[in-house]
Amino acid sequence: MGIFKKRSIASLGKKKSDMPEGLWNKCPSCGAIIDEITLKQRHRVCTKCDHHFTLTAPDRISMLLDVDSFEELDPTLESTDALNFKGYTDKVKGYQKKTGLKDAVLTGRGAVLEHPVTIGVMDFRFIGASMGSAVGEKLTRAIEIATAEKRAVIIVCSSGGARMHEGILSLMQMAKTSGALARHHEAQLPYISILTHPTTGGVTASFATLGDINIAEPGCMIGFAGPRVIKETTHQNLPPDFQTAEFLLDHGLIDMIVPRSMMRERIGELLDYMLPVGKTA
Amino acid sequence: MTATEPLEFEKPIVNLERQLADLRDRAADSDIDMSTEMKRIEDKLTKLKGEIYRNLSPWQRVQIARHTQRPYMLDYVEHTFDDFVELHGDRHIGEDEAMPGGFVRLEGHRVMVVGHQKGRDTKENLRRNFGSAHPEGYRKALRLMKMAEKFNLPIITLIDTPGAYPGIEAEERNIAEAIAFNLREMMMLRVPIIAVVLGEGGSGGALGIGIGDRILMMENAYYSVISPEGCAAILWKDRKYAPESASALKLSAEDLKKMEVIDEVIPEPMGGAHHDHITAAHNLKRTLIKHLHDLESIDRDALLEQRYQKFRKFGEFREKGRR
Numbered sequence: 001m002g003i004f005k006k007r008s009i010a011s012l013g014k015k016k017s018d019m020p021e022g023l024w025n026k027c028p029s030c031g032a033i034i035d036e037i038t039l040k041q042r043h044r045v046c047t048k049c050d051h052h053f054t055l056t057a058p059d060r061i062s063m064l065l066d067v068d069s070f071e072e073l074d075p076t077l078e079s080t081d082a083l084n085f086k087g088y089t090d091k092v093k094g095y096q097k098k099t100g101l102k103d104a105v106l107t108g109r110g111a112v113l114e115h116p117v118t119i120g121v122m123d124f125r126f127i128g129a130s131m132g133s134a135v136g137e138k139l140t141r142a143i144e145i146a147t148a149e150k151r152a153v154i155i156v157c158s159s160g161g162a163r164m165h166e167g168i169l170s171l172m173q174m175a176k177t178s179g180a181l182a183r184h185h186e187a188q189l190p191y192i193s194i195l196t197h198p199t200t201g202g203v204t205a206s207f208a209t210l211g212d213i214n215i216a217e218p219g220c221m222i223g224f225a226g227p228r229v230i231k232e233t234t235h236q237n238l239p240p241d242f243q244t245a246e247f248l249l250d251h252g253l254i255d256m257i258v259p260r261s262m263m264r265e266r267i268g269e270l271l272d273y274m275l276p277v278g279k280t281a
Numbered sequence: 282m283t284a285t286e287p288l289e290f291e292k293p294i295v296n297l298e299r300q301l302a303d304l305r306d307r308a309a310d311s312d313i314d315m316s317t318e319m320k321r322i323e324d325k326l327t328k329l330k331g332e333i334y335r336n337l338s339p340w341q342r343v344q345i346a347r348h349t350q351r352p353y354m355l356d357y358v359e360h361t362f363d364d365f366v367e368l369h370g371d372r373h374i375g376e377d378e379a380m381p382g383g384f385v386r387l388e389g390h391r392v393m394v395v396g397h398q399k400g401r402d403t404k405e406n407l408r409r410n411f412g413s414a415h416p417e418g419y420r421k422a423l424r425l426m427k428m429a430e431k432f433n434l435p436i437i438t439l440i441d442t443p444g445a446y447p448g449i450e451a452e453e454r455n456i457a458e459a460i461a462f463n464l465r466e467m468m469m470l471r472v473p474i475i476a477v478v479l480g481e482g483g484s485g486g487a488l489g490i491g492i493g494d495r496i497l498m499m500e501n502a503y504y505s506v507i508s509p510e511g512c513a514a515i516l517w518k519d520r521k522y523a524p525e526s527a528s529a530l531k532l533s534a535e536d537l538k539k540m541e542v543i544d545e546v547i548p549e550p551m552g553g554a555h556h557d558h559i560t561a562a563h564n565l566k567r568t569l570i571k572h573l574h575d576l577e578s579i580d581r582d583a584l585l586e587q588r589y590q591k592f593r594k595f596g597e598f599r600e601k602g603r604r
C-alpha cells in the first residue's frame with residue numbers, strides 16, 4: 001500500500017465516518033475495533049475478518065486510479081425534481097450537504113496502471129446510490145467519452161436500485177446507460193463492472209451485469225429483488241449464502257471475486273489483454 | 282361482452298344500471314307507460330358514466346389495468362393479429378409461459394410478437410405465473426427478436442406484467458442479467474421495434490422487452506419504476522397510500538405522454554378495455570399499422586440512431602455552464 005502519496009481528490013467529498021481521524025472504527029461484521037489510520041491503510045478492510053467496509057466514491061477513485069490521473073467529468077450536474085415529488089428536493093439538498101457530492105456517482109477520465117479509462121463510481125451514502133437522471137446522465141456521458149476516445153469503461157457499482165422519486169425517468173436511465181454500453185461494446189472496447197456491497201434492483205438489471213468482466217468484492221450482496229420481497233412472494237426459506245458474491249460466482253454471473261487490496265492490479269492485468277497493445281494514457 | 286366484475290368506483294353506475302333493468306322488467310309486465318322515467322335514468326346514467334370514466338384518477342386506472350377481465354396479450358394476439366405461430370423455449374433452461382411469442386400477421390406485414398401473458402384463473406396463473414416472467418422468458422424473447430432481425434421482420438412487444446418474478450430460481454439464473462442483456466441487445470436490433478404497454482408496465486420486468494422505436498400505451502395502462510403499493514410502503518410506511526403514490530409517480534398514459542416518455546396513447550372503450558375486447562384490439566391494430574408504415578420507410582442506420590437518441594434524451598437535470 002502507500003502508493004497514494006497525494007490524495008488529489010480528497011476535496012471531492014467528506015469522509016464516510018463522522019469520527020475524525022485517529023479515532024476508532026468498529027467492524028460491523030466481527031466487532032473488531034480498528035483505528036482509523038490502520039483501516040485507511042488497508043483500504044477499509046477489517047484486520048480481523050477481512051470484511052470490506054463501504055468505501056466513499058473519492059476513496060475508491062484514489063484506490064483504483066493512477067496518482068493524479070483523475071479528471072472529473074460533469075462535476076456540477078445534479079438531478080431536478082421532475083415529478084415535483086413529495087420531499088425530494090429537500091432530500092437531495094440534505095444528502096448534498098452531508099456528502100459533499102452532487103449526486104450518487106462520480107465520473108471522470110483516468111488511468112489504471114497507464115491504461116486509459118473512464119470511470120464511474122457510485123457512492124452508497126447518497127440516497128443509497130439510487131439511480132435517477134443525474135446518475136444515468138453522468139454514466140452515459142462517461143461511457144460515450146470512452147467510446148469516442150477508445151477508453152475502457154470501469155464502473156464501480158453499488159446501489160439500492162432505480163430512484164423512486166424520479167419515477168419513470170429513473171427506469172429509463174437503465175435503458176440509456178445500457179444503450180451507451182451497446183455502442184461501446186460494438187466499438188470492441190472493454191467494460192469492467194465491479195460489483196460492491198450492495199448492488200440491487202435496476203442497477204443490477206442494467207449496466208452492473210453487462211461487463212465483459214464482472215468482478216465482485218468478497219461477501220458483497222448482489223441481487224435483483226430484495227430478499228424480503230422474495231420471501232414474501234415465494235414463502236420459501238432463502239439459501240444461507242443467497243445473493244452473495246460467492247453465490248453468484250457459483251451461479252455464473254461474475255467472473256471473479258477480487259479482494260479490495262488486489263483490485264487495481266487485477267484491472268490492470270485484465271486491460272492488458274483487452275485493450276489494443278501499445279495504447280497507454 | 283359478458284358482464285364484468287365492477288370496480289369500487291363503478292358501483293354507482295352498476296346501481297343505476299340495475300334500477301334501469303328493473304324498470305324495464307316492470308314496464309314489460311304492465312300497461313303503465315314508464316318511458317319518461319326510463320329516459321330520465323338513461324340520461325342520468327350517461328352523465329354519470331361520463332363523469333366517472335372521463336375523470337379517472339391514476340389509481341383508478343391502475344385498477345382497470347389490473348382488471349381480471351381485461352384483454353391480455355393473447356387476447357390481443359387473437360383479435361389484433363392473424364395466423365399466430367407460437368414458438369417456445371429459450372434453448373437453454375426451459376419454456377416460460379409467462380412470455381409467449383411467435384410469428385404473426387398484421388394486415389400485410391409479417392411480424393414477430395412477444396409479450397407477457399397473465400392467467401385468467403388460478404389454474405392458468407399457475408402456468409403463466411401471473412405474468413411475471415423468469416429469466417427464461419426474457420431470454421426466449423431475445424432469441425425470437427434476434428430471429429426477427431435475421432428474417433427482417435419488425436418486432437412488436439406487448440407489455441403486461443406486475444414485474445419480473447422475485448423468486449429464488451429467478452435470482453439463481455440471473456434474472457437481472459437477462460433483463461440488462463435485452464436492454465443492450467434490443468438497442469442494436471436492425472429491424473423496427475414497437476413496444477406497447479397493454480396493462481401493467483411493472484418496472485424492469487416491463488422495460489426488459491420495452492426498448493423500441495415507438496413506445497405506446499393503452500389508455501388505462503400504467504408504466505412505473507415501482508408499484509404504487511411499493512412506493513407507499515417506502516414513502517408513507519403504509520400500502521394503503523397507494524392511491525397517493527399512483528398520483529405522485531405520474532404513471533398513467535396521460536401523464537407519460539405529457540412528459541414525452543411515450544409516443545401515443547391508444548384509446549380504450551368507455552370504462553376500460555375489459556368492457557369491449559374487440560374494440561380495444563381494433564384500436565391497437567389501427568395504431569400499430571400506422572407506426573409500422575412510418576418505421577419501415579426509415580433507413581436502418583437512421584432507425585438505430587433515432588432509437589439511441591430516443592432513450593438518450595430521457596432525464597431531467599441541471600448543471601452550471603450548460604442548458
Ligand SMILES: [Zn+2]
Nearest residue numbers: 027030046049
Ligand atoms: Zn471484521
